Every structure is written in C-alpha cells, then in structure tokens.
Amino acid sequence: xxxxxxxxxxxxxxxxxxxxxxxxxxxxxxxxxxxxxxxxxxxxxxxxxxxxxxxxxxxxxxxxxxxxxxxxxxxxxxxxxxxxxxxxxxxxxxxxxxxxxxxxxxxxxxxxxxxxxxxxxxxxxxxxxxxxxxxxxxxxxxxxxxxxxxxxxxxxxxxxxxxxxxxxxxxxxxxxxxxxxxxxxxxxxxxxxxxxxxxxxxxxxxxxxxxxxxxxxxxxxxxxxxxxxxxxxxxxxxxxxxxxxxxxxxxxxxxxxxxxxxxxxxxxxxxxxxxxxxxxxxxxxxxxxxxxxxxxxxxxxxxxxxxxxxxxxxxxxxxxxxxxxxxxxxxxxxxxxxxxxxxxxxxxxxxxxxxxxxxxxxxxxxxxxxxxxxxxxxxxxxxxxxxxxxxxxxxxxxxxxxxxxxxxxxxxxxxxxxxxxxxxxxxxxxxxxxxxxxxxxxxxxxxxxxxxxxxxxxxxxxxxxxxxxxxxxxxxxxxxxxxxxxxxxxxxxxxxxxxxxxxxxxxxxxxxxxxxxxxxxxxxxxxxxxxxxxxxxxxxxxxxxxxxxxxxxxxxxxxxxxxxxxxxxxxxxx
RNA sequence: CGGAGUGUAGCGCAGCUUGGUAGCGCAUCUGGUUUGGGACCAGAGGGUCGUAGGUUCGAAUCCUAUCACUCCGACCA
Numbered sequence: 001x002x003x004x005x006x007x008x009x010x011x012x013x014x015x016x017x018x019x020x021x022x023x024x025x026x027x028x029x030x031x032x033x034x035x036x037x038x039x040x041x042x043x044x045x046x047x048x049x050x051x052x053x054x055x056x057x058x059x060x061x062x063x064x065x066x067x068x069x070x071x072x073x074x075x076x077x078x079x080x081x082x083x084x085x086x087x088x089x090x091x092x093x094x095x096x097x098x099x100x101x102x103x104x105x106x107x108x109x110x111x112x113x114x115x116x117x118x119x120x121x122x123x124x125x126x127x128x129x130x131x132x133x134x135x136x137x138x139x140x141x142x143x144x145x146x147x148x149x150x151x152x153x154x155x156x157x158x159x160x161x162x163x164x165x166x167x168x169x170x171x172x173x174x175x176x177x178x179x180x181x182x183x184x185x186x187x188x189x190x191x192x193x194x195x196x197x198x199x200x201x202x203x204x205x206x207x208x209x210x211x212x213x214x215x216x217x218x219x220x221x222x223x224x225x226x227x228x229x230x231x232x233x234x235x236x237x238x239x240x241x242x243x244x245x246x247x248x249x250x251x252x253x254x255x256x257x258x259x260x261x262x263x264x265x266x267x268x269x270x271x272x273x274x275x276x277x278x279x280x281x282x283x284x285x286x287x288x289x290x291x292x293x294x295x296x297x298x299x300x301x302x303x304x305x306x307x308x309x310x311x312x313x314x315x316x317x318x319x320x321x322x323x324x325x326x327x328x329x330x331x332x333x334x335x336x337x338x339x340x341x342x343x344x345x346x347x348x349x350x351x352x353x354x355x356x357x358x359x360x361x362x363x364x365x366x367x368x369x370x371x372x373x374x375x376x377x378x379x380x381x382x383x384x385x386x387x388x389x390x391x392x393x394x395x396x397x398x399x400x401x402x403x404x405x406x407x408x409x410x411x412x413x414x415x416x417x418x419x420x421x422x423x424x425x426x427x428x429x430x431x432x433x434x435x436x437x438x439x440x441x442x443x444x445x446x447x448x449x450x451x452x453x454x455x456x457x458x459x460x461x462x463x464x465x466x467x468x469x470x471x472x473x474x475x476x477x478x479x480x481x482x483x484x485x486x487x488x489x490x491x492x493x494x495x496x497x498x499x500x501x502x503x504x505x506x507x508x509x510x511x512x513x514x515x516x517x518x519x520x521x522x523x524x525x526x527x528x529x530x531x532x533x534x535x536x537x538x539x540x541x542x543x544x545x546x547x548x549x550x551x552x553x554x555x556x557x558x559x560x561x562x563x564x565x566x567x568x569x570x571x572x573x574x
Numbered sequence: 575c576g577g578a579g580u581g582u583a584g585c586g587c588a589g590c591u592u593g594g595u596a597g598c599g600c601a602u603c604u605g606g607u608u609u610g611g612g613a614c615c616a617g618a619g620g621g622u623c624g625u626a627g628g629u630u631c632g633a634a635u636c637c638u639a640u641c642a643c644u645c646c647g648a649c650c651a
Contacts, residue, residue, distance in 0.1 A: 011584090011585060011586095011600090011601080012585080012586090012600065012601085012612065013585055013586045013587095013599095013600070013601095014585095014586085015585070015586085016580085016585090016586070016587090016644085017580090017643065017644050017645090018644095019644080019645070034643095036642090036643095037642085037643070037644090090649090092649070092650085108650090109651090138651080140649085140650070140651090142649070142650080143575075143648080143649070144644095144645090144646095144647090144648095144649090146644085146645080151650080151651095155651070156651095157651055158651090159651085209651095218650090306648090318648090410650075410651065411651070412651070413650090413651065445651050446651065447650090447651030448651085449651085450651060451651090479610095481609070481610065482609070485609090514608090514609075515608095516609095517608085517609060517610090517611085517612075517613060518609065518610050518611065519609090519610080519611035519612050519613080520611085520612050520613095521611090521612095522610080522611050522612085523611065523612050524612085526611090535610075537610070539610085547610090
C-alpha cells in the first residue's frame with residue numbers, strides 16, 4: 001500500500017475513555033473506532049490484522065481435519081426452547097422479533113443450531129467422528145462491555161463442535177484440538193498457557209482454557225513453580241494443610257469487641273495473627289438442605305471461592321449471600337460477629353480452617369468474639385470441604401512445588417460437552433448394532449477479535465504496538481526521504497516497493513506529501529507496529545546503502561542496497 | 575442492577591465557584607519556508623456547550639428531569 005492512497009488514522013493523544021493499553025493503541029493507531037458501547041468499526045489497518053488472525057486459525061483448523069461451515073447469526077427461539085436455554089440464558093441473550101412476531105435471538109454461541117443441523121445430516125456412526133467450525137460474528141449483551149475490543153458485545157469467534165459415538169472418540173478429538181490450539185497460539189506469536197478450567201454445571205471429563213499472560217487479564221491463573229500444572233483459580237484445588245490438627249494451647253474466652261466488625265479491625269485491635277481468625281459467611285441453602293441458610297467458614301485472610309461453594313449439595317445455585325436482615329433474624333447478631341460456636345444452622349468449614357486450633361471467631365452476639373476456639377473441645381467439627389481460592393505459596397495440587405498466581409486473558413476454551421445438547425435435541429445416530437445412540441459432543445472456541453487485543457497487551461512499548469510478524473498488518477514499512485525531490489530516491493523506492501511485494505511481503509510505503517516530516521512517518525509506523533523498517537535517503541544512495549531497523553531493535557543499521565533482500569529474508573519468516 | 579465519575583470543535587482540555595457576545599493545544603484546509611524522530615510563518619474553516627424543561631433582562635455557568643459514555647463489582651471467547 002502507498003500511504004497516500006491508504007487511510008492512516010493515527011492520533012497523537014490517548015482518547016480519555018480508553019483504559020487498557022490495547023484499547024488505547026488500537027484507537028491511536030487507527031485500527032478501530034467505537035460505534036456504541038461494545039460495538040466497533042474496524043478500519044482498514046485493523047482489519048488486516050484481524051484477517052491474518054482468522055487465516056491462521058482457519059489453516060490450523062483445516063489441518064486438524066475440521067470442516068468449515070457458516071451458520072446464521074440470527075437463530076429461531078424454537079431451538080433454544082428445545083435445549084432449555086431460552087429460559088436459562090438470561091438477559092445476555094439478545095432477543096428479537098421478526099415482522100410476523102416470531103421470536104429469534106442473535107446468536108451468542110451455536111450449539112443449538114449445529115446440533116440441529118447434524119441430527120438431520122448425520123445418520124450413521126460411519127460418518128463420525130466429525131468436527132465442524134465457523135468463524136463468525138457473535139453477540140452477547142454484556143452487562144458492562146469494557147476494554148475496547150477485549151470485551152465487546154459484538155465480536156468474532158471461531159467456534160467448533162465435534163460429534164462422536166462414545167467418550168473415547170470425544171477424548172481423541174479433544175486432544176487433537178488441544179494440540180491445534182497450541183499450534184495456533186504459537187503461530188500467532190503469543191505467550192500463552194493452557195490451563196485447567198471449571199467444567200461448570202455440565203460436568204464432563206475435562207476442560208481447558210487458553211490464556212494469554214498479561215497483567216491486564218481478568219482471570220487469575222494458578223501455576224506450580226516447578227511443574228507444568230496451571231489452573232484457573234476458580235478451579236485450582238486448595239489442599240488440606242499437611243499434618244494433624246495442632247493441640248489446643250489456650251482456653252476459649254469470650255471477649256468484648258464492640259469496634260471490631262471486620263477481620264482487619266479485629267486483628268489490629270487485639271493483636272491477633274490473621275491466620276488464627278475465621279470468618280463466617282451465610283449463604284442461601286439449596287432445596288435439598290433442611291435449613292434455609294448455610295454457614296461457610298474460611299480463614300480470615302482467605303477468600304471464599306464461589307464456584308466451589310456453589311457445588312456443595314447444601315448450597316443454592318447460583319450462590320446467594322444472605323441479607324443482613326435475614327442474618328439478624330436467624331442468628332440474632334450482625335455479619336461482623338458470627339462464628340461456629342453455638343450456631344444453629346448447617347456449617348461447612350474450609351480444609352485449612354479444619355486444621356486450625358486456638359482460633360478466633362464471632363460469638364453470634366453483637367460486639368463479642370470467642371478467642372481460643374478449638375474443634376472438638378468447644379464445638380464439633382462440621383463438614384469439611386475445599387471452598388476457598390488458592391493463594392500464592394499454597395502447595396500445588398499436582399503435588400510438586402507451590403502456587404504462583406498470574407493474570408491471564410482467556411482467548412480460547414475447549415470443552416467436552418458430553419450429551420448435554422445432543423440429549424436435549426435428540427441427536428442420534430445408528431451404531432454398529434443398528435441401534436440409535438445419542439452422540440457425544442465437544443465444543444472449542446477462540447475469541448478472534450480478543451486475540452488481536454491480547455497480542456497488543458503482550459507486545460507494545462512507549463512508541464506503540466509491536467506486532468508479531470504473523471499478524472502484522474504490514475511486514476515492512478518503506479520510508480523514502482525526499483521522495484518528491486530526488487529522482488534517485490523515487491526510482492529506488494518504487495523499485496524496492498515492487499520487488500518486495502513480488503517477494504511476497506506486505507509492504508506499506510510512506511509517500512505522503514512533502515508536508516509530512518520524516519519524524520511523523522517514523523512515529524506513525526512505530527505506533528502502527530510495523531515490524532521492519534527500511535529508510536531510503538539521498539545520502540544513503542550516494543553511499544550505496546539503505547537503513548534497516550527492526551521494531552524491537554535499539555539501533556538502526558546500514559545495509560548495502562543489493563543485500564536488502566537477503567537481510568529481510570533472514571529476519572522475516574513468511 | 576448497585577457504587578463512582580464525565581458530557582464544551584475530529585482528539586485532548588480550559589471556562590462553570592461569582593450568569594453578561596464560547597476559548598486553548600493538536601488535527602483539518604490554503605499559501606510559503608522547511609525535510610533523519612511528531613517543523614516554522616501567515617491565513618482560513620469548524621461548536622444548537624449531551625437532550626428537554628425551568629429560574630433570569632440575559633444560562634455552557636444556577637435548578638429539575640432525562641439520555642449517553644467511562645470506571646469498580648457478578649457474566650464470558
């Protein structure tokens with residue numbers, strides 16, 4: 001492209017409503033423009049990168065044996081009613097009516113449509129396994145879109161769905177997709193990790209999320225400092241501390257604590273060790289629990305893991321904390337003064353709490369705590385479960401090393417669905433015995449637009465974006481100086497421009513008018529993240545050289561004109 | 575939905591307290607001088623001050639309502 005014929009929409013100042021770097025830089029470099037909350041225009045520059053990401057995803061999916069299809073963005077309500085999700089999905093599902101008043105939704109995902117398609121098309125086990133994917137626009141009416149393209153309402157997703165007879169076949173395709181995703185993110189030049197993920201209410205064998213590591217990520221990932229273990233903190237198991245419950249060393253005493261409503265205040269005012277405090281959280285009980293509420297106990301410095309808590313049989317799903325008024329009515333004390341001793345509702349304690357002696361907790365009377373509580377002696381040990389988030393320094397669940405926590409951006413998710421949708425939609429094939437069996441399914445997603453943002457999060461400096469080669473909108477920026485004045489410069493530049501394109505490179509040549517100073521051109525190309533830059537100047541031509549600089553290089557270097565091709569070939573892996 | 579904040583030219587902002595003809599920088603356009611890291615000079619265009627009411631001789635400024643957007647929490651690729 002010649003810049004004189006291309007839309008360069010760079011801006012010097014950072015738009016005030018952009019919070020994260022990727023959003024700021026995408027706006028500054030002129031990749032996207034906002035249309036409304038969570039809705040964006042992709043400008044020519046941004047679209048080039050987006051298309052390159054799509055191409056890599058498509059190539060690797062094809063290589064894996066998956067077949068590309070295209071499903072409609074608008075889906076009929078009937079299918080969603082069949083799967084039960086018309087009721088379940090909630091307000092994130094954008095529902096629309098057509099002129100006949102028939103109900104539809106704008107697809108946030110496509111399990112229903114693909115399952116409906118496949119149950120009509122595939123009749124025999126001989127046609128399985130089969131994996132279908134599409135790269136397509138999704139819509140989720142997020143409560144709060146944010147971070148620009150990272151969490152927008154409309155976005156592009158690669159979604160794939162595989163069909164099987166039997167779990168073994170599903171596991172095989174799942175493994176293939178795991179490898180395919182690794183290949184994709186490697187080619188995209190991202191620093192990523194597959195991490196164990198929560199399988200949610202569906203259950204099933206396993207699920208992995210693929211996270212790009214970045215401080216701006218919205219997820220916490222737990223790593224072992226010695227093994228390959230990585231899991232979303234939502235899922236990572238908090239092991240029971242080693243050893244037996246230490247013996248009691250103090251008597252239980254009642255202490256007046258009128259000004260200690262939080263653990264922090266309690267610890268400060270009474271000089272306690274926070275590891276010897278316990279907090280009591282009251283949540284709504286499930287139908288199968290005999291009581292209306294359940295108490296959950298975690299150590300003062302730990303956090304309740306709501307997903308783990310939700311999985312307890314006694315706890316209502318979704319997790320719901322009791323209101324203060326309900327707590328008062330139930331226990332006769334406020335949330336700041338609760339504890340296990342003398343509590344009249346079912347209690348579940350975290351594993352760490354179960355191994356703690358001489359601890360402090362509320363006395364279930366306003367303004368009073370018990371210090372020196374011991375299990376068995378002062379109150380019977382109730383049910384024990386893993387209900388907290390792991391923290392740095394915990395032993396790794398894999399048995400090796402300790403936990404480290406880093407932030408990640410979820411760019412992919414692979415999941416064994418089992419028969420959740422095939423069952424609901426009655427998607428069956430005939431097996432070897434001529435018997436109709438329900439198919440097993442897997443699903444595999446990549447947030448294509450999100451990949452673009454996360455690549456920037458991982459690759460930028462003060463000057464702007466630094467694209468990984470594979471998704472750079474252009475590989476090479478050709479910057480001629482005095483293009484309009486010097487015939488030599490113009491001829492050589494035009495020649496190089498043609499030759500480089502001939503050699504297969506995407507080249508942007510900055511022939512903007514003489515009013516555009518060299519500094520502006522350098523700054524724009526840096527901001528747009530073009531990985532390689534070649535400057536053509538009258539001075540250089542006289543000496544028979546060009547100037548080359550990689551986007552990450554500190555220094556520019558002179559290159560003999562005739563060597564340029566080989567220098568670039570060495571650095572650019574097409 | 576709860577909490578916090580912001581709406582003034584394409585972008586970044588000032589003006590509002592104390593009402594009196596809407597301003598600055600960048601960007602854009604014209605002419606000229608420049609040309610190795612966001613040049614300089616001269617000139618020009620561009621804003622119903624988010625919207626609707628109200629108070630007032632007079633409202634960007636005070637009052638009321640409303641809308642939009644951003645940030646913090648629950649959802650997810």
